[in-house]
Amino acid sequence: MSTINCSGNLIDLSTPRVMGIVNATPDSFYDGGKLKSDAAILKQVDQMLRDGAAFIDVGGYSSRPDGTHISVEEELQRVIPVIDLIKKSFEGVVLSCDSFRESVIASALQHGIDIVNDISAGKLDSKILETVGKASVPYIMMHMRGTPQTMKSLTNYDNLLIQMNSYFAERIATARAAGIKDIIIDPGFGFAKTTAQNFQLLKQMELLKSQDVPILAGVSRKSMIYKTLGTNASKALNGTSALHMLCLQNGASILRVHDVKEAVEVIQLFQAIQEN
Numbered sequence: 001m002s003t004i005n006c007s008g009n010l011i012d013l014s015t016p017r018v019m020g021i022v023n024a025t026p027d028s029f030y031d032g033g034k035l036k037s038d039a040a041i042l043k044q045v046d047q048m049l050r051d052g053a054a055f056i057d058v059g060g061y062s063s064r065p066d067g068t069h070i071s072v073e074e075e076l077q078r079v080i081p082v083i084d085l086i087k088k089s090f091e092g093v094v095l096s097c098d099s100f101r102e103s104v105i106a107s108a109l110q111h112g113i114d115i116v117n118d119i120s121a122g123k124l125d126s127k128i129l130e131t132v133g134k135a136s137v138p139y140i141m142m143h144m145r146g147t148p149q150t151m152k153s154l155t156n157y158d159n160l161l162i163q164m165n166s167y168f169a170e171r172i173a174t175a176r177a178a179g180i181k182d183i184i185i186d187p188g189f190g191f192a193k194t195t196a197q198n199f200q201l202l203k204q205m206e207l208l209k210s211q212d213v214p215i216l217a218g219v220s221r222k223s224m225i226y227k228t229l230g231t232n233a234s235k236a237l238n239g240t241s242a243l244h245m246l247c248l249q250n251g252a253s254i255l256r257v258h259d260v261k262e263a264v265e266v267i268q269l270f271q272a273i274q275e276n
Helices: 038-050 072-089 102-110 127-135 160-177 195-211 223-229 237-249 260-274
Strands: 003-006 009-012 017-023 055-059 095-098 115-118 139-142 183-186 215-217 252-257
Touching: 017 038, 017 260, 038 055, 038 072, 055 072, 055 115, 072 095, 072 102, 095 102, 102 115, 102 127, 115 127, 127 160, 139 160, 160 183, 160 195, 183 252, 195 215, 195 223, 195 237, 223 237, 237 252, 237 260, 252 260
Parallel strands: 017 055, 017 252, 055 095, 095 115, 115 139, 139 183, 183 215, 215 252
Antiparallel strands: 003 009
16 A cells, blocks of 8 residues: 555555645746735635645745746745645645755744655755655655756756656665655656657656656646647646546656646546546
């Protein structure tokens, strides 16, 4: 059984789960700047939980390509009040913090987060691994190269999936050495990958199952969808649902999404296929 321990709450990932995205940023590619008040945040989280989200992921640093670099202080000012608000308002909510900075994660852990989501797998701030290990919380590590500001130019691979498996093997070993028990890998769709590489990755994602840890897939409303369809992020929900089914078929245990209800429905249909 594939379970992760979130602050004593054992969550079984043998049934795929949904992680709802809460962006405390003004410039995220789809919903940046939408949540301008506590009421707006609470309304969104409440709806996500009602729709079946198992996790809520809060981020204050926009990691989209060419995203604006901000200070640690500004990131803390964005995420900590949101974490406090959600924790205070929703009993038992399982909260993840999306940050690659140790100081932000250390503060977020003091404020009660249950999962750490690091786009850099500890490569941008190596101290983060020790902090997560001491906190005994699950750790989501993503594949990327460079930084959000430089990753678009770092898309040359000899063999994408072989290199990704090598990357994860090394990062998982380093995380285990730091005392991290529950590890989830995120292939990093759109991070140092071209649109064609994203689709290759989706097609071959099952090869990452050799790492023997749960896989989180984040394709929700990304440019690989809307550029292929000749539309924009706001009109990419149907395309997102189509790719979510492929993510599940190719081994994803967690879907990280903007639209929880629709993702939960995809999982229900996937489960019906599996059971028959």
